[in-house]
Amino acid sequence: MPTPAEELRAAAQKLRETADAASPGPWSVNDWGNVQTARHEEVAEVWPLQSKPDANAAYIALMDPDVGHALARLLEHQADASDRLAQLFDDPPLIPDDHPALAVARALNGDR
Incomplete structure (x- = not known):
């Protein structure tokens, strides 16, 4: 099972590629x-x-590729922050299961 940081990075990659x-x-x-x-x-x-x-058209237009890239950066930022905290405290990633960034990542990854 992937870690929360891995889920975030996978969603960021999928979003950036799309x-x-x-x-x-x-x-x-x-x-x-x-x-x-x-x-x-x-x-x-x-x-x-x-x-x-x-x-529908207004929503699609709002979510143009620039927004997708910004969201991908945000997801990666959260994954990096989780990794830094895990190293600092020598613990597994510290992203709670109900974290909003993780919810976005799971929706993008199809794991809602």
Whole structure:
């Protein structure tokens, strides 16, 4: 079973790889309710399904690759902090099971 720090790093890597493969940000919602890049390239056509019109597109646009990279750095920062504390106190990683960063990592890793 992976340690919490390993879970955080795995999620950061997955997020960074996915963000690297995506069209560059920033993203926005165009007049037709689709997600587009700053160069007006459509990256996603979004149908509202059960949400209000443009809600899905606005969310996708908000979570552009720049946000993904920032989240990956945050997850790695938390993993590094856990490792430093573990070395300092000669203990296993000190991330509680209900830590918000670990919840994000588990959601990204598919381990909700």
